[in-house]
Amino acid sequence: MKLYDCAMAPNPRRLRIFLAEKNIEIPKIEVNILEGENTQPAFLAVNPRGLLPTLKLDDGTCFDEVMAICRYLEALYPWQPMLGRTPLEQGLVESLQRKAEFEGMIAGSEVFRNQHPKFAERSIPGGGGQLIPAIPGLVERGRQTIGRFYDWLEAQLQRSRYLVGEQMTMADVTAFCAIGFHAWIDISIPAGNSATLAWYAALNARPSAAA
Amino acid sequence: MKLYDCAMAPNPRRLRIFLAEKNIEIPKIEVNILEGENTQPAFLAVNPRGLLPTLKLDDGTCFDEVMAICRYLEALYPWQPMLGRTPLEQGLVESLQRKAEFEGMIAGSEVFRNQHPKFAERSIPGGGGQLIPAIPGLVERGRQTIGRFYDWLEAQLQRSRYLVGEQMTMADVTAFCAIGFHAWIDISIPAGNSATLAWYAALNARPSAAA
Numbered sequence: 001m002k003l004y005d006c007a008m009a010p011n012p013r014r015l016r017i018f019l020a021e022k023n024i025e026i027p028k029i030e031v032n033i034l035e036g037e038n039t040q041p042a043f044l045a046v047n048p049r050g051l052l053p054t055l056k057l058d059d060g061t062c063f064d065e066v067m068a069i070c071r072y073l074e075a076l077y078p079w080q081p082m083l084g085r086t087p088l089e090q091g092l093v094e095s096l097q098r099k100a101e102f103e104g105m106i107a108g109s110e111v112f113r114n115q116h117p118k119f120a121e122r123s124i125p126g127g128g129g130q131l132i133p134a135i136p137g138l139v140e141r142g143r144q145t146i147g148r149f150y151d152w153l154e155a156q157l158q159r160s161r162y163l164v165g166e167q168m169t170m171a172d173v174t175a176f177c178a179i180g181f182h183a184w185i186d187i188s189i190p191a192g193n194s195a196t197l198a199w200y201a202a203l204n205a206r207p208s209a210a211a
Numbered sequence: 212m213k214l215y216d217c218a219m220a221p222n223p224r225r226l227r228i229f230l231a232e233k234n235i236e237i238p239k240i241e242v243n244i245l246e247g248e249n250t251q252p253a254f255l256a257v258n259p260r261g262l263l264p265t266l267k268l269d270d271g272t273c274f275d276e277v278m279a280i281c282r283y284l285e286a287l288y289p290w291q292p293m294l295g296r297t298p299l300e301q302g303l304v305e306s307l308q309r310k311a312e313f314e315g316m317i318a319g320s321e322v323f324r325n326q327h328p329k330f331a332e333r334s335i336p337g338g339g340g341q342l343i344p345a346i347p348g349l350v351e352r353g354r355q356t357i358g359r360f361y362d363w364l365e366a367q368l369q370r371s372r373y374l375v376g377e378q379m380t381m382a383d384v385t386a387f388c389a390i391g392f393h394a395w396i397d398i399s400i401p402a403g404n405s406a407t408l409a410w411y412a413a414l415n416a417r418p419s420a421a422a
Contacts, residue, residue: 049310057299061299063303065309068303071305072301075298075301076298087283087284087287088283090283092274092279094276094279095274098276102337103337123352124356127356135352137346137348138346138349141335
């Protein structure tokens with residue numbers, strides 16, 4: 001097994017934290033998204049969508065999407081579960097992970113890509129080498145969505161230590177990485193969001209945060 | 212358990228097909244998205260995001276997102292698995308389901324909502340009652356993404372009967388419902404995509420297609 005990774009990018013970071021929390025080691029190959037290495041023929045031969053992270057199995061099977069790779073690895077290595085233990089936890093992790101992903105991570109990506117000159121012709125991930133021009137109106141809409149994300153996160157964390165009860169799961173990891181990514185677009189946790197600030201500091205103090 | 216549903220909408224349809232394939236019956240409450248009933252106080256009290264489908268458990272727990280509800284129900288009722296049987300199948304179903312969702316279903320929603328007068332102030336789902344103006348540039352970008360979706364789907368189905376091997380899974384259901392939804396924006400399966408046309412006809416002939 002090997003993992004096509006990008007040290008600076010927020011989605012590969014979600015997977016690295018998952019791996020660190022579960023003590024799984026997979027050899028990594030670095031691909032630079034900012035310089036567009038993922039849209040060049042060498043990487044498109046591995047993954048025609050140009051998405052990172054991508055997992056390649058020993059039999060040659062390749063697939064992408066953080067949550068898909070997590071799902072595979074969680075089934076293979078069930079210890080230290082990050083996707084929920086009971087049926088209800090599994091449902092809630094998926095639901096809240098997606099909420100954090102859509103309104104935190106993807107909204108952050110909308111703001112970042114639609115205003116950054118390096119992404120002027122690849123404004124969404126997954127287009128391979130196809131030109132996808134930026135749409136400036138998405139910057140404001142993304143910022144509005146991120147406002148909802150922080151309100152929601154604070155309300156959730158006022159109720160429980162982690163997003164789904166008392167255990168850290170991928171819902172937390174996605175929200176945590178989204179917040180780290182928001183530094184790129186000059187957005188940070190609102191000063192009054194005390195539960196979010198305490199939760200963020202706790203996650204940031206774990207060894208996995210440096211993965 | 213009860214399910215807040217919307218008979219005409221494509222995402223609730225994904226869940227109804229899942230339930231039909233697994234022979235699970237859950238009482239349903241109809242909510243009309245086109246008329247905006249999901250952004251009115253009565254439904255926002257159930258789900259502040261205004262998203263459908265939403266599952267309400269007997270203890271009052273509510274959660275949304277089709278794949279989260281499927282995850283919960285698949286864990287409770289493991290027969291006739293729709294999310295993969297082996298670890299690899301589970302990873303591939305998640306990966307290809309997401310591909311079909313992002314490039315088929317969500318791109319369709321971008322085209323539909325950003326050009327339809329009824330959605331002029333709610334151009335993305337999940338905003339609750341917040342005003343989210345349409346961005347006309349997303350219509351063209353969505354159509355471009357849908358072009359990639361049909362190319363990808365045909366290439367996959369030239370290789371295997373269903374998206375993940377020989378069994379129908381949620382990856383197929385999402386792609387199938389995305390195509391049904393594309394009729395609303397005057398897009399259909401390209402005439403030369405013979406594998407996709409045969410696969411679509413087979414899924415459409417199953418009793419679950421009418422769910």
